[in-house]
Amino acid sequence: xxxxxxxxxxxxxxxxxxxNRELELTKLFTQESELAKKVGxxxxxxxxxxxxxAQLKSQRDNIFKQLLxxxxxxxxxxxxxxxxxxxxxxxxxxRQLKFLMAGAAGGLxxxxxxxxxREMRDTTMKSVDEIRNQLHLPILGEVPCFADSDAAxxxxxxxxxxxxxxxxxxxxxxxxxxxxxxxxxxxxxSGAKVLQMTSAEPGDGKTTSISNLALAIAQxxxxxxxxxxxxxxxxxxxxxxxxxxxxxxxxxxxxxxxQTAIRETRVSHLSILTAGMLPENPSExxxxxxxxxxxxxxxxxxxxxxxxxxxxxxVSDPSVIxxxxxxxxxxxxxxxxxxxxxxxxxxxxxxxxxxxAGILANSVKSGKPxxxxxxxxxxxxxxxxxxxxxxxxxxxxxxxxxxxx
Numbered sequence: 001x002x003x004x005x006x007x008x009x010x011x012x013x014x015x016x017x018x019x020n021r022e023l024e025l026t027k028l029f030t031q032e033s034e035l036a037k038k039v040g041x042x043x044x045x046x047x048x049x050x051x052x053x054a055q056l057k058s059q060r061d062n063i064f065k066q067l068l069x070x071x072x073x074x075x076x077x078x079x080x081x082x083x084x085x086x087x088x089x090x091x092x093x094x095r096q097l098k099f100l101m102a103g104a105a106g107g108l109x110x111x112x113x114x115x116x117x118r119e120m121r122d123t124t125m126k127s128v129d130e131i132r133n134q135l136h137l138p139i140l141g142e143v144p145c146f147a148d149s150d151a152a153x154x155x156x157x158x159x160x161x162x163x164x165x166x167x168x169x170x171x172x173x174x175x176x177x178x179x180x181x182x183x184x185x186x187x188x189x190s191g192a193k194v195l196q197m198t199s200a201e202p203g204d205g206k207t208t209s210i211s212n213l214a215l216a217i218a219q220x221x222x223x224x225x226x227x228x229x230x231x232x233x234x235x236x237x238x239x240x241x242x243x244x245x246x247x248x249x250x251x252x253x254x255x256x257x258x259q260t261a262i263r264e265t266r267v268s269h270l271s272i273l274t275a276g277m278l279p280e281n282p283s284e285x286x287x288x289x290x291x292x293x294x295x296x297x298x299x300x301x302x303x304x305x306x307x308x309x310x311x312x313x314x315v316s317d318p319s320v321i322x323x324x325x326x327x328x329x330x331x332x333x334x335x336x337x338x339x340x341x342x343x344x345x346x347x348x349x350x351x352x353x354x355x356x357a358g359i360l361a362n363s364v365k366s367g368k369p370x371x372x373x374x375x376x377x378x379x380x381x382x383x384x385x386x387x388x389x390x391x392x393x394x395x396x397x398x399x400x401x402x403x404x405x
Contacts, residue, residue, distance in 0.1 A: 003283070006316060006352065013347050017340055035113060042106050049099055123339045128361045131332050134342050140186070140329070140358030141179030143209065145365055146172055157241025161208045164215040165267065173212070179360060180216040183329075186357060187304075192326030194295055194305045195357065196229075198318040199331040200345050201311050205362045206331040207235045210308050218270040222303040225262065227273045229307050229321060231282035234275030236308055240265055247276020252290050258297065271302075286320050295324055313344050319352045327357030334363050 125131050132139055146163065158165055163172040187193070197213075199206040210226065218224045228236035229248060237244040242263060250256045255277070262273050279285050298305045307325060309318040322328050332342065349356060 003287070003316070006319065009351055010316070010348070013344060013351075017344055021340065035110075039106075039110065046099065046103065049095075053096070124335050125332060125337050125339065125342065126334065128334070128364060131334075131342070131359060131361055134339065135330075135332075135346055135359060137330070137356050138358045139361055140182040141175060142361045142364045143175045143179070143205075144171055145363045159239040159241070162211055162215065162239060164212040173216075176209075176212045176216045179213055180220070182358070183213075184217070184220075187327070190326070192357065193299055193303065194307065194325045195327050195329060196307045196309055196318065196321055196325040197329045197331065197360075198309045198312050198322075199333070200313055200337045200341050202233075202314065204311070204331045204333040204336065206311075207239065207308055209331055209360055209362065210306050210329075211236065211239050214270055214304075214306050215267060217304055217306075218267055221269060223269050223271075223301075224304045224306065225271045225273060225298060225302045227298070227305060227307045228275040229286065229317070230310050231275055231278055231285065231317070232310055232315065234278070236272060237274040240272055242272060242274055244274050244276060247274035249275060249277035249279050249285070251276070251294060252285050252288065253277070253279070254290075258294060283315070283317055283320060286317055291321075292324050312348055313341060319348065319354065322352065322354040325355075327355050329358060329360055330356055331360045331362050334361060334365070336363070 125134070128139055128142055146161075160166065163170055164176050167173055183195075187195070197206050197210040207230075214224050214226050226236055227248060228234045230236075231249055234244065234247075236242075237247075246256050246261050248261070251258050251261050251273075258273070261276065262271050264271050285291065295305070295307075307321060309321050312318045312330070318328075330345070348354070
């Protein structure tokens with residue numbers, strides 16, 4: 001019944017969001033209709049001016065023809081015809097220039113109006129300050145857009161997205177160090193050990209973020225475990241080059257014990273529990289007592305347990321897991337997540353009483369208004385150069401993973 005009530009509340013929230021969206025679209029349609037009427041009026045006025053110009057040209061041609069006939073008739077009668085002053089076209093040219101300037105001004109106004117309405121309809125989050133003002137939650141970290149150049153991968157089978165592993169002195173890795181510092185200071189005071197990471201929508205970078213964050217925490221000597229609780233579209237095993245033959249799904253069904261399913265990586269103090277078998281009822285399985293007991297068991301064995309879950313507005317799995325963890329990290333991607341989606345996330349957080357430890361702003365672009373670019377100033381580039389000794393030491397690390405028993 002609790003699950004049904006949560007689902008009904010979610011549907012009601014979606015209905016309210018659609019109604020608000022419909023009102024906004026109706027207002028925009030009304031405004032665009034008024035502009036279309038104004039454009040039609042300008043076209044009618046322009047057509048009347050063109051007809052007036054054509055009429056004046058026709059009258060001028062008729063006058064020239066009459067003068068020619070009068071000259072011929074008077075020449076035959078012995079009269080002399082004095083040439084009249086030529087008809088001046090200056091007034092007509094000035095009028096045409098006025099029409100052209102009015103048309104150009106009207107076209108410029110339409111372009112500006114189109115740009116304004118296009119900007120108004122683009123409701124994506126544009127800056128970190130906008131995210132903070134929308135959700136009223138602390139920003140624990142800002143991850144910049146990953147550079148276009150690929151990292152120099154080795155034989156470890158780790159994905160290139162693990163920049164903290166391949167480029168520990170890069171700006172992206174430094175962003176995860178800052179996130180680690182903020183998170184550890186916050187959790188050391190509160191005693192939180194089990195943290196969940198989710199996002200608003202698919203493609204926001206939550207899996208890449210939790211993997212790089214786990215690498216950063218493990219580097220401090222703390223024992224870290226990543227649990228892939230996305231039992232619908234798991235990807236943790238792909239980032240670390242592991243087989244997804246056994247994992248969380250098998251542990252919850254009793255097919256295998258947790259110690260056998262957990263795998264140690266080539267990175268010291270970092271272990272991974274992949275998703276394993278994908279069940280037909282992931283929400284019910286995550287609501288089971290077996291999952292709660294597993295989390296309590298892992299809480300005792302590891303310093304930090306990081307749980308990767310599906311997006312918050314897509315399925316109810318994150319809300320179920322949020323009730324048993326110590327805190328939730330929310331990933332918001334700039335220039336992707338829309339304000340309507342963020343409002344829906346806020347409603348879900350308030351309705352389900354989710355404890356959000358903080359927000360990770362992803363894809364922060366350097367040089368945007370309100371953002372700081374620490375890599376562009378003089379002397380800062382030296383901080384993002386990997387020393388040759390560190391590169392050699394990193395290359396000597398063995399490349400295999402093993403399963404703990």
